[in-house]
Amino acid sequence: MRNKLLYLIGAAAILLLARDIYAIIGLPEEVNQGIIFKIIFFHVPMAITALTCALVAFCASVAFLVTKNFNYDALAVSVTEVGLAFLAGNLITGSIWGRVAWGIWWTWDARLTSALVCWLLYAGYLMLRRAIEEPTQRATFAAVFSIFAFIDVPIVIFSIKWWRTQHPAPVFWGGGSMPHDWYAIWAWNVLAMMLVGVVFTAVRLRQEEFQREIDSLRRMAHAL
Amino acid sequence: MYTLLLQSAEDVAREIARLQHGYQFLSYGLIVAWLLLVGYVLMMVARERKLKREIESLKAMLESTSSGSRQSPSR
Numbered sequence: 001m002r003n004k005l006l007y008l009i010g011a012a013a014i015l016l017l018a019r020d021i022y023a024i025i026g027l028p029e030e031v032n033q034g035i036i037f038k039i040i041f042f043h044v045p046m047a048i049t050a051l052t053c054a055l056v057a058f059c060a061s062v063a064f065l066v067t068k069n070f071n072y073d074a075l076a077v078s079v080t081e082v083g084l085a086f087l088a089g090n091l092i093t094g095s096i097w098g099r100v101a102w103g104i105w106w107t108w109d110a111r112l113t114s115a116l117v118c119w120l121l122y123a124g125y126l127m128l129r130r131a132i133e134e135p136t137q138r139a140t141f142a143a144v145f146s147i148f149a150f151i152d153v154p155i156v157i158f159s160i161k162w163w164r165t166q167h168p169a170p171v172f173w174g175g176g177s178m179p180h181d182w183y184a185i186w187a188w189n190v191l192a193m194m195l196v197g198v199v200f201t202a203v204r205l206r207q208e209e210f211q212r213e214i215d216s217l218r219r220m221a222h223a224l
Numbered sequence: 225m226y227t228l229l230l231q232s233a234e235d236v237a238r239e240i241a242r243l244q245h246g247y248q249f250l251s252y253g254l255i256v257a258w259l260l261l262v263g264y265v266l267m268m269v270a271r272e273r274k275l276k277r278e279i280e281s282l283k284a285m286l287e288s289t290s291s292g293s294r295q296s297p298s299r
Contacts, residue, residue: 035246039253046257085264089257096253100246196261203268210275217282224289 006202013195020189027182036100039093041186045193046090047115051153053083053197054122058150061143070212073139076146077129078204080122082197087119102166110159111167118156121149135215 020041030037056079064072094112095105106112125145132138160167178186 029246035243036250036253038250042254042257085260089260092256092260093253096249096256100249200264200268203272207268207272207275210272210279214275214278214282217279217286221282221286221289224286 002202006199009195009202010199013192013199016188016192016195020185020192023185024189027185033101036097039097041189042193043090043093043097044186045190046086046093048190049193049197050083050087050090051157052194053079053086053201054118054150054153057083057122057146058153061146064139064143065147068136070135070139073143074205074208074212075201076143077126078201078208080125080146081204082200084119084122084126085200086193086197087115087122091115091119107166109166110163111156111165114152114156114159118149118152121152125149 024038024041027038029035057076060072060076060079063069064076091112094115098107099105125142128145129138129142132141159165160169
């Protein structure tokens, strides 16, 4: 049943993405930025998915510390890894956009730097998990680290409001605007990326279950 | 008139170059983004296979160990 639901969500995400790509190809150029503007249809949905993953990881980490239920720990690690992949996509697409719009691949402005720090923090979270053998200690330390890492997420989001940055002001909550049909395509792409994120997280969660099964089988083997 | 034609031809060439530049980088961005996600999927598939193999081998080891310990008292 769970697998069927996963396949269904995955198929819906692929169909949505294919439809969106077809629609994005048909869109005209933006007046100031030209064709490279179309990267926003992937760059921003990837960021939204990544930061949503960070929020879920934060909630799961708090829930683990409160309940000591390892299912929350499994959710936190799964969603963090998926978020890291999406944030990497966001950083790379942003860098390519910057090369055309600004003439440079990277600049140390508040938005870009805080996003890179966010990626490094969550990469550090995954490395921390690999470094600790004992499961309870690993889950507890990782949960505390994840809560600490989440402090950077509001900084990433609001950096373009708090400081003068080279990164453009937000289109939707910074006085900018987009034609309605462009906005609709963008919103559908956000949904598609979120669905891809849900499928990835579910697959990664299943792997965590396999890992726990391996751990218990190893314990049994040691006991024999 | 000739100067105007020459100027517009230059403009067209510049516009084509600008468009090609934009398309080139847009395609880079999209290819990299999709390759990254496909790479992650392949990594997850490989990891899942490895985990399943490990479970099978551990189960087989446990079965052989338990059947060996069941047989040993009758020897």
